[in-house]
Amino acid sequence: EDQVTQSPEALRLQEGESSSLNCSYTVSGLRGLFWYRQDPGKGPEFLFTLYSAGEEKEKERLKATLTKKESFLHITAPKPEDSATYLCAVQAGNTDKLIFGTGTRLQVFP
């Protein structure tokens, strides 16, 4: 069964304190792994798509990496405006369906 597990469930950081979020997955034929940011009461905002092991993508303070079993979202020198829930999702090779993890709720304090 295709499955996505995110850790930690919640993370509190001081402004400037870098850290990483983990997304472990099992899927039959990975077609793509997606990272989204979700603010309270809003829909997810697309961040990155990763397709194959070894791939990396960056956007401002965020960097996503991918291996055959997991993905990391690295946050460098975070700011309070980075506070949000970060969602990971995978798409299996034979479907249109995204399977989401339950997210990591990030809080960055000044």
Place this chain on the structure above:
Amino acid sequence: GAVVSQHPSWVICKSGTSVKIECRSLDFQATTMFWYRQFPKQSLMLMATSNEGSKATYEQGVEKDKFLINHASLTLSTLTVTSAHPEDSSFYICSARETVNQPQHFGDGTRLSIL
């Protein structure tokens, strides 16, 4: 770019009424649209997938007659919750995708409360 608008953002209605939610892709043509449901502190659960001009494909356990989906154009899909009851109260989110190689872009959701 890739803006998806969902309306209404919030609705309260009495048990037994039907509620329609609209999802529009504003700056691209969405060949495929998706409807999700999200409970507090839980992941998004896909309810159905719809392709323009075709019948929606529902996930296992989702009642087709209760959650009516129409995708009549490349920019608009609607979800109608028929004869809504309190257990249907949830956060409903749509997404749209231009092509199979593009990511899904999400609307801001509709908070549905059935009294």
